[in-house]
Each structure stands twice: as C-alpha cells, then as structure tokens.
Amino acid sequence: MLVSFDNFRQDITADCxxxxxxxxxxxxxxxxWRNEPWxxxxxxxxxxxxxxxxxxxxxxxxxxxxxxLDAIRAKLDPRNQRVDTxxxxxxxxxxxxxxxxxxxxxxxxxxxxxxxxxxxxNNNKSVFKFTLQDKSGAVFFGxxxxxxxxxxxxxxxxxxxxxxxxxxNNDVFLFQKEQAVFLGGIDRVWNENNDLKMRDYLxxxxxxxxxxxxxxxxxRKFTSIQ
Amino acid sequence: MKVLCVAExxxxxxxxxxxxxxxxxxxxxxxxxxxxxxxxxxxGFPFAPGSCQVTMTSVAGHLRGxxxxxxxxxxGKCNIFELFDAPVSETMDRxxxxxxxxxxxxxxxxxxxxxxxxCDREGEYIGWEIFQAAQKGNNRLDESKLYRAVFSHVExxxxxxxxxxxxxxDMCSVNAVGTRIELDLRTGVSFxxxxxxxxxxxxxxxxxxxxxGHQSQNRKKDKVVISYGPCQFPHFGVxxxxxxxxxxxxxxxxxxxxxxxxxxxxxxxxTFQWERGHLFDRLSVLTFYETCLETAGDRAKVSNLRSKxxxxxxxxxxxxxELQKNCARFLRINAKQSLxxxxxxxxxxxxxxxxxETDTFPRTMESELKKIVGNLGGSDSDNxxxxxxxxxxxxxxxSNKFKFPRGGSHDDKAHPPIHPIxxxxxxxxxxxxxxxxxxxVVRHFLACCSEDAKGQSTTLTLDWASELFxxxxxxxxERNFLDVYPYAKWETTKQLPRLExxxxxxxxxxxxxxxxxxxxxxxxxxxxxxxxxxxGIGTDATIAEHIEKIQARNYVKSEKVxxxxxxxxxxxxxxxxxxxxxxxxxxxxxxxxxxxxxEEDLKKICLGQLTKPAVVQDILTKYKNYWHxxxxxxxxxxxxxxxxxxxxxx
Numbered sequence: 001m002l003v004s005f006d007n008f009r010q011d012i013t014a015d016c017x018x019x020x021x022x023x024x025x026x027x028x029x030x031x032x033w034r035n036e037p038w039x040x041x042x043x044x045x046x047x048x049x050x051x052x053x054x055x056x057x058x059x060x061x062x063x064x065x066x067x068x069l070d071a072i073r074a075k076l077d078p079r080n081q082r083v084d085t086x087x088x089x090x091x092x093x094x095x096x097x098x099x100x101x102x103x104x105x106x107x108x109x110x111x112x113x114x115x116x117x118x119x120x121x122n123n124n125k126s127v128f129k130f131t132l133q134d135k136s137g138a139v140f141f142g143x144x145x146x147x148x149x150x151x152x153x154x155x156x157x158x159x160x161x162x163x164x165x166x167x168x169n170n171d172v173f174l175f176q177k178e179q180a181v182f183l184g185g186i187d188r189v190w191n192e193n194n195d196l197k198m199r200d201y202l203x204x205x206x207x208x209x210x211x212x213x214x215x216x217x218x219x220r221k222f223t224s225i226q
Numbered sequence: 227m228k229v230l231c232v233a234e235x236x237x238x239x240x241x242x243x244x245x246x247x248x249x250x251x252x253x254x255x256x257x258x259x260x261x262x263x264x265x266x267x268x269x270g271f272p273f274a275p276g277s278c279q280v281t282m283t284s285v286a287g288h289l290r291g292x293x294x295x296x297x298x299x300x301x302g303k304c305n306i307f308e309l310f311d312a313p314v315s316e317t318m319d320r321x322x323x324x325x326x327x328x329x330x331x332x333x334x335x336x337x338x339x340x341x342x343x344x345c346d347r348e349g350e351y352i353g354w355e356i357f358q359a360a361q362k363g364n365n366r367l368d369e370s371k372l373y374r375a376v377f378s379h380v381e382x383x384x385x386x387x388x389x390x391x392x393x394x395x396d397m398c399s400v401n402a403v404g405t406r407i408e409l410d411l412r413t414g415v416s417f418x419x420x421x422x423x424x425x426x427x428x429x430x431x432x433x434x435x436x437x438x439g440h441q442s443q444n445r446k447k448d449k450v451v452i453s454y455g456p457c458q459f460p461h462f463g464v465x466x467x468x469x470x471x472x473x474x475x476x477x478x479x480x481x482x483x484x485x486x487x488x489x490x491x492x493x494x495x496x497t498f499q500w501e502r503g504h505l506f507d508r509l510s511v512l513t514f515y516e517t518c519l520e521t522a523g524d525r526a527k528v529s530n531l532r533s534k535x536x537x538x539x540x541x542x543x544x545x546x547x548e549l550q551k552n553c554a555r556f557l558r559i560n561a562k563q564s565l566x567x568x569x570x571x572x573x574x575x576x577x578x579x580x581x582x583e584t585d586t587f588p589r590t591m592e593s594e595l596k597k598i599v600g601n602l603g604g605s606d607s608d609n610x611x612x613x614x615x616x617x618x619x620x621x622x623x624x625s626n627k628f629k630f631p632r633g634g635s636h637d638d639k640a641h642p643p644i645h646p647i648x649x650x651x652x653x654x655x656x657x658x659x660x661x662x663x664x665x666x667v668v669r670h671f672l673a674c675c676s677e678d679a680k681g682q683s684t685t686l687t688l689d690w691a692s693e694l695f696x697x698x699x700x701x702x703x704e705r706n707f708l709d710v711y712p713y714a715k716w717e718t719t720k721q722l723p724r725l726e727x728x729x730x731x732x733x734x735x736x737x738x739x740x741x742x743x744x745x746x747x748x749x750x751x752x753x754x755x756x757x758x759x760x761x762g763i764g765t766d767a768t769i770a771e772h773i774e775k776i777q778a779r780n781y782v783k784s785e786k787v788x789x790x791x792x793x794x795x796x797x798x799x800x801x802x803x804x805x806x807x808x809x810x811x812x813x814x815x816x817x818x819x820x821x822x823x824x825e826e827d828l829k830k831i832c833l834g835q836l837t838k839p840a841v842v843q844d845i846l847t848k849y850k851n852y853w854h855x856x857x858x859x860x861x862x863x864x865x866x867x868x869x870x871x872x873x874x875x876x
Binding site: 044059061062063064065066125127129141143145167169170172174206207209210 | 520
C-alpha cells in the first residue's frame with residue numbers, strides 16, 4: 001500500500017517504506033526514517049546519523065507545574081482567574097485583577113504592578129523536555145540546549161529529525177537549534193482537548209510528586225567534583 | 227463686614243485663626259466640647275474690602291448622615307428590595323446637631339461664609355453641608371456669598387495666600403460624594419439585610435456552638451450581622467482569592483540546579499549561578515550536569531566580563547498610599563495609625579496635607595523646597611538629619627547637592643506630595659507615632675531632594691561546556707540619598723575574582739543541587755494597600771478605613787507572626803467570596819470591577835461628564851439584578867458556607 005508522507009501526518013511506527021515523498025523536507029524525513037533507530041547505550045555518545053522521531057509530549061521544565069496549571073485553568077475558564085493577571089490576553093483590560101505587586105521595586109512608580117508573570121524563565125529561554133518515539137516504538141527524552149522558536153511545530157505527533165552531532169547522555173538527547181529539524185505534522189486524535197489533557201496530566205504529576213515527597217523526606221545526595 | 231469661616235476640624239480652625247488674627251484671636255465655647263469659636267479682625271479678603279470681623283469655627287467631619295425612615299423602613303418592617311427606591315432623609319446625631327446649631331447661630335448676622343474644609347472631594351461635600359446649615363440661620367447667604375479657601379498646609383504664608391485668593395465650592399465634587407453616599411447606603415443596607423437574614427443563624431451557630439443557659443441571655447448582644455460594604459467586599463475578594471487558591475492548594479515542587487564555585491586569590495570563594503535558573507525536572511538537570519562534567523571536567527572559561535555604572539534611584543515624592551504602605555513596612559505602624567498621625571502632624575502645621583495622590587512637585591515650588599530643606603537643617607533642629615540637610619544646600623565640595631525631586635505620573639491637581647513644612651523641635655507636642663511618621667516624611671523628602679546613589683556593577687560569566695554561569699558584584703561609589711534614607715538597602719557586595727576574558731579557570735566545586743518551592747506568604751497590610759491602589763478600589767485616603775472595616779466585619783483577622791502582621795481571611799470571608807462565585811456574581815462582588823467602575827463614574831461626575839441621577843440609576847439597576855440573583859440562590863450561599871467551614875476546620 002502506498003502511504004503518503006504528505007504534511008508529515010503519518011505515524012512513523014507504521015510502515016513508511018513505500019511512502020511517497022515530494023520536496024526536500026519530506027525526502028529527508030523518509031531518509032531519516034530509513035536509518036537504523038537509536039540503540040539504547042549508557043554514557044555519553046554523539047549521534048552519527050539522522051534520526052526521525054515523533055513528538056509524544058512536550059513539557060516546559062523551566063516553569064513550575066502549578067504556574068502552568070493556573071495558566072491552563074484560567075485559559076479554560078477566565079472566570080476562574082484568581083491567581084495571575086490576565087493582561088495582554090483576550091480579556092479586556094478592565095477585567096484584569098492585579099494580585100501581585102512588587103514591594104521591593106522602588107524604581108517602579110507607586111502602585112505600578114509588577115505583573116504576575118508566572119515564576120520561571122522567559123518563554124524563549126525555557127527548557128523543554130520532549131518525549132520522543134522512533135519507528136520501532138522506542139521512547140526517548142530530548143532536551144533543548146538553545147532557545148527554540150518552533151512553538152507551532154510542537155503539536156503532538158509532529159516529526160523531528162535530530163542531526164549528527166547531537167549529544168546523547170544515557171539515552172537523553174541534548175540538542176541545539178541547528179541540530180533539530182522540526183517538520184510539523186499533526187495527529188488530530190492526539191491533539192484533541194489538549195488543554196484538558198495537559199491540565200489532568202499536570203494535576204496528576206503534582207499530586208504524585210506531593211505524595212512521594214511526603215512519603216520520602218530524605219534528600220537525595222548529588223555527586224560533585226571537589 | 228462680618229465673615230464666618232468654618233474649617234473641617236477644630237485644630238485647623240485654631241491654626242488658621244491664629245495666623246489670620248495675627249496671634250490675637252479670642253476663643254469662646256460653641257456648645258459642643260470639641261469645637262471652639264475664634265473671633266478676630268482680618269483685612270485681606272478680596273470680596274470684603276477693609277478690616278472684617280471674622281469668626282472662625284469648625285465642624286467635626288460630616289455634619290449630617292443619610293438614612294431611611296426607621297418607622298417605615300426599619301429592619302423587618304419592609305420588603306428589603308424596596309430599599310433600592312425608598313426615600314432617604316438626612317439625619318443628625320446629637321453632636322452634629324450641636325455643631326449645626328452653632329453654625330446657624332454664628333451665621334445669623336454675617337455677610338459672607340468662607341469654607342476652610344480640607345481640599346478634597348469629601349471636603350467639598352462637607353463645605354456644602356456647612357453652607358446649608360448656615361443658610362438656616364441667615365437667608366441672605368446665597369451662593370454668591372459663599373467662598374472656599376484652597377490650601378494644603380497651615381504654614382503662615384500659604385494660609386494668608388489662601389485667604390487672599392478665595393475660590394468657589396466645586397459642585398461637581400459635591401455631587402460625586404452625594405452619589406457615593408446614596409449608593410453605599412442603598413446597596414449596603416439591602417445586601418446586609420439579605421445576607422444577615424440568610425446566613426446569620428448559621429454563622430452564629432458555627433462561631434459560638436452550644437451556647438446555653440445564662441449565655442443565651444446575651445443573644446441580642448451577640449447577634450451576628452453579615453455586613454456588606456460595596457467597597458470593602460471587593461477588597462477582601464482581591465486578597466481572599468489569592469489566599470485560598472495559592473496557599474491552601476499549594477503543593478511544594480522540587481527543582482534542581484547547577485552551581486559553580488571558584489576560589490580567588492584574595493577574594494575567597496565566589497558562587498556562580500546557572501543562567502537557566504532552576505529546572506523542575508531532575509533528569510534534565512542531571513543530563514546537563516553529567517554532559518558538562520564529562521565534556522569540560524573542572525575547567526571553565528570566562529566568556530564575558532561586563533562592568534557598567536549603575537544607580538539606585540531616589541524615591542518619588544510621597545503620596546498617601548506610599549506613606550501608608552511604607553509606614554506599615556518600615557515602621558510597623560498600620561495604615562490607620564499612620565494616616566491618623568500624619569493628619570495630626572498636618573493639623574499642628576508640621577507637614578503638608580497628607581491626603582494626596584500627587585507624586586510630582588510643580589517646578590514653581592523649587593525655591594520653597596530649598597527653603598524647607600534649609601529649615602530642616604536649621605540651628606533649632608538637633609535631629610539626626612539636620613546636618614544632612616545642611617550639606618545638601620552647602621557650597622562645599624561634594625557629590626550630594628540639592629536636586630529638584632524627580633516626578634511621577636500622578637497628579638490629583640489639588641495637593642502637592644506630602645512634605646515637611648517646618649522642623650520639629652525637641653519639645654514639640656507630638657506623640658511617639660507622630661514623631662516616627664514625621665521622621666519618615668522628613669527622610670523621604672530629603673531623599674527626594676538628593677542625588678541618586680551611584681555605583682559600578684560587574685557581571686562575570688563563566689562558560690562550562692557551553693552552559694553559562696554568572697556572578698554579579700556591586701561597588702557603591704556614592705551613597706548620596708541612602709545616607710538619609712536607611713529604609714532602602716544597597717550595599718557593596720563581595721569582590722569578584724580578578725579574571726580576564728577568555729581566561730581558563732579551575733573550578734573549585736561544580737554541584738547539582740535541589741530545593742523546593744515555598745508556600746506563598748499570606749498578605750501583609752502594605753501589600754494589600756498596593757493591591758487596592760493598583761486595582762483602583764477606594765481612594766488613597768479611604769484605604770486605611772477599608773482595611774479596618776474588613777476586619778471589623780469579620781472578613782479577615784490580623785495575625786502577628788514574628789515582626790510581620792498578616793491578614794488572614796475568616797471562614798465567613800472565604801465563604802462569601804466563594805458563595806458569590808458559585809452564584810455567578812464573582813465579577814460584581816468578589817472582584818473589584820464593579821467598584822472600580824463606580825469610582826470611574828464618580829470621577830466623571832467631578833469632571834462634569836456624568837450627572838448624579840444618571841450614575842445612581844445606572845448602578846442601582848445593576849445592584850437590583852445582583853440582589854435578585856442572590857435572593858434566588860441564597861441556599862447556595864449557605865451550602866458554600868457549610869462546605870467552607872468544614873474545609874477550614876479540616
């Protein structure tokens with residue numbers, strides 16, 4: 001059966017050997033698909049061939065989960081907005097509640113709100129943890145080292161090629177902007193009710209971490225060079 | 227010619243009489259203990275040439291109240307909804323009656339009436355009340371004989387100038403205050419009665435369970451009233467939401483980060499912070515850490531070295547909100563007390579009028595400001611700031627010389643920023659709080675008239691296998707205003723190691739560390755003041771009152787933890803906010819939008835863009851709808867109260 005690689009909608013765990021491809025990007029996707037998938041190895045390695053993945057999940061690890069959850073809840077129901085400001089959003093200015101002010105910032109005029117941008121780094125500098133799947137169905141994590149601009153390509157199911165030179169540490173891919181080619185592609189089912197799914201996921205993770213933290217108060221120790 | 231002058235408080239009447247009468251006024255009783263009448267001669271009013279016989283008296287705040295007729299509209303005597311349209315009448319308590327009688331008598335034979343109330347919206351309205359009381363004793367007094375003194379402090383020259391250039395009462399402001407009073411009465415009484423009828427029994431049972439026997443004899447005294455104030459309620463909503471969404475539901479989250487340490491020859495150990503801050507995923511940080519460690523080991527390179535001049539700005543001129551906020555933060559004096567102390571200082575002539583939104587001095591005041599600085603450094607002043615003030619004006623060499631204060635963006639067009647008028651001598655008749663507030667006002671003022679603090683900041687960036695780490699150092703070169711303003715902290719930090727760009731260095735330590743996010747703190751009073759101001763609720767001068775009221779109404783209680791006082795919401799407060807949310811009225815009641823809209827309408831009345839009847843009708847129509855909705859869903863409010871009470875106990 002001839003399967004089209006058109007718009008990268010194809011699930012790569014299915015057989016793509018007979019995929020029709022036109023254009024450079026599709027051709028490179030097919031080429032990367034044909035390469036041997038990554039074989040799990042311990043320690044630090046460097047990728048030596050183009051690897052094709054599809055994105056299963058993207059998590060912003062620079063921002064606390066609680067802040068992300070608050071943002072999603074406010075987006076799902078603006079009336080619920082009690083924690084952060086809605087400035088700059090679709091809500092009219094007069095409906096913005098200022099709930100945080102910076103008392104220590106003397107250089108800001110009186111009462112001028114230091115807007116409650118959720119804790120964490122500027123979105124451009126954020127570190128994202130990608131859950132990636134290759135054609136064999138194996139799942140890996142990927143982390144961006146440099147700021148990424150392809151927010152729209154991060155729709156679940158989108159394809160990603162990691163180029164030779166990408167560092168892999170204990171099977172976690174640590175890639176820079178020039179080593180990652182985001183190809184787009186969308187899986188409609190995976191992306192249905194994305195906000196709701198993300199809300200549930202974050203709620204679950206927060207509660208799980210909370211329970212495990214309560215049950216295991218002992219701090220982990222880390223190695224350090226002295 | 228006879229002129230009757232009426233101030234808002236006796237202390238102002240006394241001070242003005244002393245100035246206008248050249249120190250030779252005679253005082254006599256008024257029939258009310260705390261108000262005196264001062265008689266003197268004055269010859270500077272432009273409307274009455276020649277020497278005039280003047281009587282200066284005062285009121286004690288508002289001269290009358292507004293209420294419903296108790297016989298017809300008392301509690302339980304009418305359908306609550308009728309209160310939205312019921313006629314209201316003016317009321318006077320016994321003291322107000324005595325003061326009004328005095329004004330009526332004193333006005334009997336006068337040719338002119340001059341109002342000396344505080345120059346703000348409420349002052350205009352009180353002026354109108356005085357005029358009406360005076361008219362009852364003298365029907366020849368019409369609006370053409372009514373004048374208004376415009377002043378912002380009781381310094382001699384300023385008061386003489388105010389007497390020589392009288393203005394007219396601003397009827398737009400009078401109407402705005404009238405609108406506010408009527409709306410507060412109608413909405414306050416109707417919602418208080420509805421909420422009390424619905425919830426009081428449940429609240430009483432919850433707060434005092436199992437009261438029997440002789441304790442029940444005090445039932446009437448203990449009766450719970452669920453008081454609704456259209457302004458205080460949104461105040462609580464602003465903060466109640468934060469308290470309960472963020473603190474109660476707070477789950478600590480673990481985060482990880484990398485930190486480098488470098489030992490310098492003479493500088494000790496310097497810690498470098500990761501440019502990525504901290505990440506909320508252990509695997510991600512471990513991946514970065516292991517990769518860097520494997521790639522670069524214990525070697526890093528200096529990738530950037532930046533040194534630039536920096537400054538710490540002197541404060542903006544002082545407004546009421548800033549005064550209240552900073553007295554709460556720095557002096558631990560609450561908003562009500564600090565404003566009261568500032569009022570007293572103003573009445574005694576030590577500082578300018580303390581109710582102002584203006585944070586910019588007009589350029590024309592430059593010489594006056596210099597004069598004040600000179601006075602603060604005068605020989606009769608042995609305060610710790612006097613030598614600083616002298617130095618500001620001296621011609622000696624030095625970086626810190628008088629500089630015209632920087633200007634903010636707020637101007638209420640009525641009063642300049644709060645500033646000292648004269649130096650407070652060692653034997654001045656002031657209490658401890660007044661003394662501390664005065665010191666704050668003086669230090670703030672001198673800081674405003676000083677140079678910014680100047681320094682040099684250096685940022686050193688290390689590259690450890692392409693991950694960047696920075697350390698910042700500060701050298702304060704000129705402290706300038708900081709010498710008189712101990713409330714701001716800006717100190718020289720530890721010296722950074724001497725390194726050059728691209729220099730390779732050996733790390734002392736490279737560690738992966740972890741921490742957890744901490745629970746947000748409950749709100750302090752100074753934070754609440756800023757929030758109320760930022761959300762446009764209340765006027766700067768009424769904020770202290772509102773904080774007091776939300777406590778009196780049992781929406782919040784204050785709790786002292788260490789040196790800090792936090793405001794904690796009560797079960798009732800939380801239940802009301804969540805209850806109104808549950809019935810879909812959160813935007814109207816639990817959040818400040820409705821009140822903000824009303825404040826904007828009042829401002830428009832002041833500007834002559836809207837009229838009182840239009841605003842009253844418009845806002846009452848909205849409140850009638852809210853009232854119906856609340857009435858329909860009152861069981862929901864009870865339900866939420868029960869749930870909240872259970873949650874708060876658990």
